[in-house]
Amino acid sequence: MDDDVTELAILRRRAYGPDADIDEDPIALARLVELESRVRHTFVDTAELVVAPAAPDLKSARVAAPTATVLEPPAPVPPSRSRYVWRVAIAASLAIVAIVLGAQAADAPTTPTVPVSARPAPAGAIETSAAVLVVVPLDRSLARYVPQTPQPVFPVEGELRWAESIGPHYGWTVWLARSVSGQLCILLEDDGRTHSRCVPEAQYLDGALSVSVPNTQVVPEYRPARMRAGQGIVYRWLAERGLSIELEEPALTYFGDGG
Numbered sequence: 663m664d665d666d667v668t669e670l671a672i673l674r675r676r677a678y679g680p681d682a683d684i685d686e687d688p689i690a691l692a693r694l695v696e697l698e699s700r701v702r703h704t705f706v707d708t709a710e711l712v713v714a715p716a717a718p719d720l721k722s723a724r725v726a727a728p729t730a731t732v733l734e735p736p737a738p739v740p741p742s743r744s745r746y747v748w749r750v751a752i753a754a755s756l757a758i759v760a761i762v763l764g765a766q767a768a769d770a771p772t773t774p775t776v777p778v779s780a781r782p783a784p785a786g787a788i789e790t791s792a793a794v795l796v797v798v799p800l801d802r803s804l805a806r807y808v809p810q811t812p813q814p815v816f817p818v819e820g821e822l823r824w825a826e827s828i829g830p831h832y833g834w835t836v837w838l839a840r841s842v843s844g845q846l847c848i849l850l851e852d853d854g855r856t857h858s859r860c861v862p863e864a865q866y867l868d869g870a871l872s873v874s875v876p877n878t879q880v881v882p883e884y885r886p887a888r889m890r891a892g893q894g895i896v897y898r899w900l901a902e903r904g905l906s907i908e909l910e911e912p913a914l915t916y917f918g919d920g921g
Contacts, residue, residue, distance in 0.1 A: 667807050670697040671829060678796075795886055795895070798828065798905040800838075811835070816847045818860045831907055832895055833884035834875060838905075848873050848899045855879070872898035874910060 673694040676684040684691050808829040816822060818841045825839035825847075834850040834857075841847065846866040849858035850873055857873045865871065876894045877885075886909055889895075896908040 666697060666700070667809060669693070670807070673697065793888075793909040793911070795907045795909055796831075797903055798831070798907070800828075800904040813837075814849055814851050814856055814858075816841070816849055816860060817858050818845050818847055819843065822847075828905065831897070831905075832875075832886070833881045834897075836897060836905065838899060846871055846899070848897060850875060850897060852879075866899065867901050869898070869900055872896050 673684065673690060676682060676687075676690060677694055684694065808827055810827055813822075813825050814837060816825065816837075816839050818839075821842050823840045823842050825837060828836050828838060830836070834852045837847075837849040837851060839847040839849070839860075841860065844863050845860045846863060847858060847860035848871055849856055857875055859871065859873050861871050874894045874896045877889065877892060880889070880895060886895075889909060894910045896906075896910045898906045898908060900906055
């Protein structure tokens with residue numbers, strides 16, 4: 663199971679990521695369709711077992727999404743039968759997941775897969791200088807398919823109500839958590855190094871929960887194609903959208919006329 667989860671994560675990056683290349687690999691494409699089909703059947707088989715809680719509550723939130731909205735398109739390739747099959751498979755996957763998740767009772771805010779431009783941003787949510795690389799919608803399912811490594815230490819007083827990993831993104835494993843006191847946290851982990859931040863729920867709802875990784879700490883093989891020297895990556899947890907991963911523009915220096 664763990665091997666399939668790892669393989670599916672790799673194939674999804676090749677299909678949905680900014681440097682997508684799966685159209686050129688029919689074998690990998692067929693394997694992606696097979697693994698996505700297994701995930702869909704798992705959702706359908708377990709959907710009837712979900713019992714609705716009395717009222718929504720962030721305390722039992724589970725984060726995830728089988729797909730991500732990629733806003734940085736891959737290089738254009740000629741139309742082909744494999745591309746058509748891929749699009750049909752993705753459309754079918756999204757349709758089934760939408761039906762199942764709609765039948766489940768949400769005990770945490772959910773975020774549908776839609777382009778960022780189609781929804782208004784919360785106050786202070788996205789800097790105008792930041793370019794969105796990918797948006798990962800969050801519901802309660804991804805933790806079932808992402809291997810959960812030992813929980814890191816979050817910078818929060820008291821105990822955590824819950825904490826879950828949503829897997830690696832651009833070389834850093836992303837953790838989301840909520841404390842008993844009501845703070846929400848995001849933590850990035852890579853080989854013992856961490857970047858983290860926790861804020862009260864009010865700040866989280868205003869889009870103020872984010873963590874940045876400097877350019878020097880992004881492994882070259884995971885860097886976005888358009889990432890330049892001085893640019894970092896921002897991981898922003900938004901209540902209305904999910905996890906927004908953005909390319910932070912380097913600071914600009916303006917020169918006057920000296921007068």
